[in-house]
Amino acid sequence: MAAVFLAPFYLLCNAYILYWMIRWLHAAVPVLGKGAGLILVLAVYSFLMMSLLTSFLVRRHPIRRYLKKISDQWLGSFAYILGITLILDAGHRILLLTWLADTWLYSRGGMAFCGSLGAAGMAAVVIYGIHHAGKISLTRYQVKISKKYAVEGKRTMRIALLADLHLGSSVGKKQVERMTELVGQCEPDLVVIAGDLFDNDFSSIDDPEGIARLLAGMKSRLGTWACWGNHDINERILAGFTFPVPGGVQVDPRFEAFLRQAKIHMMNDEVRLMDESFYLAGRKDPQRIEKTGETRMEPAELLNSVDRTLPVLVIDHQPKQLKELAAAGVDLDLSGHTHNGQVFPGNLFLRLMWKNPCGVRKIGDMYSVVTSGAGFWGPGLRIGTDNEVVLLEVEFRDS
Structure with a gap:
């Protein structure tokens, strides 16, 4: 309140x-x-x-x-x-x-x-x-992981990292068109959406079917995988502050129907062996589960059964628990949420709040990669920061 x-x-x-x-x-x-x-x-x-x-x-x-x-x-x-x-x-x-x-x-x-x-x-x-908020740039990063990538003839993987689309009254079809065009230019092996696809209210999305078709058209060898973010829930918001919904917070079933239509695979505290060569895990969002009444696994619990001789990639909306993820054997943590502050001077203060507010940072043997997001939250402004699609080129080295 x-x-x-x-x-x-x-x-x-x-x-x-x-x-x-x-x-x-x-x-x-x-x-x-x-x-x-x-x-x-x-x-x-x-x-x-x-x-x-x-x-x-x-x-x-x-x-x-x-x-x-x-x-x-x-x-x-x-x-x-x-x-x-x-x-x-x-x-x-x-x-x-x-x-x-x-x-x-x-x-x-x-x-x-x-x-x-x-x-x-x-x-x-x-x-x-x-x-500037209507533009999206392509940001390229390279990381090297000292593990073998068990796909014949390949030593690299190209990941298109997206986050914070915030589909709703401010972000719509035109922004998604620009974003998907950049993803196509990346020719990725894997597309990752690190949370906040929606902006709390599905009804505010103009032409959701058309947007879903655009997202379904993103081509990659291994498909599009995502995790939930803190805004992927039905809530009433006044000036950035949330208010309780009568009957409690509920996940709008239209969110999941949209994901199916968009061919986006949502990962909810689960781990998959991809291509018989690496693990991909998706975590629940800590703010979201406080409102839905769910629980979230700790990194060590989530990754308890993985073979750590293979690369381990995690999608986690908020770049939190980075030390714990690194200790659990994660090689690459993919996040969003911060928007890099979105507007000046927010991007300056952000460094006081997050170990990795945006970009690439190495924590132990793990790389944390945080994108500033493909969309924006609240005011349709980008000042001192950029909307972006991240092309992450991962080189594997058999240690």
Whole structure:
């Protein structure tokens, strides 16, 4: 219920933004700073400010998808509007203590100029973020595993690693088309989706049948294998905070039907011997099982029966328990979840929270590979980070 407790803070932040916005409008665009113009500005701002709540309350109406898009985009924009307003306010207060306090900067023209500069900067950042979120890049990594790959004539394996598609109101068919085109260019032996295929609400997906056909069209020698993520569950979300669903959290059966149509094999704390040459394991997500009432095997328990002379690969949505996985004999752990922070400065703070926030890191004899994801969560913004498909080229060396 954190959203309820944070609501007063959210309202205060919006009041603070409006205070400075009105002062700037009064100086820069007088017609919008008073009378009917000001009423129009307040009405539009109030609609955006309340879109988080309206998209949460409207459940079954077709308009909900559009309200959700607006509210998600507002959430990201709001963070940058607040940040830029705080920076300008701080600069305003600091310069008041200098000789500049008696200059043009503190005139009506100075207010108009500084406010316009801040508004232009905010708009440029958000427009760039929206544009960049529609792109997907191909990231290549190479790792070497000191075990034999028992497939005649092959010493390497190509893995296309995806995660965090977040199919829903923000991520749809166009993004999946771009993603599957890149996967096709990889010519992979194996396609892995490391969780968060969905964005909590199957009903928000536009044309799920068409998206499933695109995913089913991904070609690889060994097929497409996945694990669940923390968003692959039916939950109500307000401003990023989850709320209980009447009757308890349930897995929407349409999720699994979609996977069958998309020819995606879901691994739920299970291990498979693939190609008679390596093991592939998929783990349950720790946040998801807290809500479904399931349990999750520890690494040593999950991999108890594997032949450790063969390569062991694990799909685990969140890059956690890396030391435990390495100790259990895992050679390669494939994850997502972090989005690499998705927007600046989140990518800077992420390094304080995760041993491997994104990219490749060696833990003991194990490689942890974390992708920033092929989609995005919440606001359709990517600033300082990229959507990506990871092509992982694994070279095996018989030790």
